[in-house]
Amino acid sequence: MLSATELDDPGYPRIRAHLERFRAARVPQPERGDWEEWQALLANRAYPKEAGPMAAMNFDLPNGFGTVSSALVAVAASPGFRSQTMWLHAEGAPDRSRFQGVDLYF
Numbered sequence: 001m002l003s004a005t006e007l008d009d010p011g012y013p014r015i016r017a018h019l020e021r022f023r024a025a026r027v028p029q030p031e032r033g034d035w036e037e038w039q040a041l042l043a044n045r046a047y048p049k050e051a052g053p054m055a056a057m058n059f060d061l062p063n064g065f066g067t068v069s070s071a072l073v074a075v076a077a078s079p080g081f082r083s084q085t086m087w088l089h090a091e092g093a094p095d096r097s098r099f100q101g102v103d104l105y106f
Contacts, residue, residue, distance in 0.1 A: 013055040017048050030074035030086045035099070042070045043095035058093055070094040 001019055005012045008019060018041065025037040047056035060066035070093075074086040085104055090097040 013051040014057065017051055017055040018044075018057055028072070028074065030072075031084075035072050035088060038072060039094065039099055042072070042090075043093075045095065058095055060093070067093045069097075070099070072099065 001008055001015045001022060003009070003012055003014055005015075008015060010016050010019070021041055022038065025041060028035045028038050042057050044057050045059060047053055047059070053059050053061060058067045058070075070090045072088040076084060087102040087104060088099040089102050090099045
């Protein structure tokens with residue numbers, strides 16, 4: 001997971017609350033368009049009470065601060081035949097906005 005800190009940083013409440021859920025989820029199959037479990041995790045508004053609402057993957061605070069977009073990126077393990085970087089983007093909170101492919105040009 002990548003957030004405002006280091007990759008998979010357990011010191012960051014959001015990562016601490018959700019990293020194991022992502023690890024336990026079925027691995028996406030981007031080449032088949034199957035990101036279903038990870039999309040559901042990104043849309044989830046649940047959080048550990050002791051961590052507070054900013055530990056939710058998807059949140060809206062009373063002051064207007066909250067999730068405004070989400071992204072899923074697949075990068076091939078090694079370049080070569082049929083490998084392709086894929087990026088899906090939800091322009092809005094992922095429980096209210098549909099993920100759509102982003103055209104990438106290299």
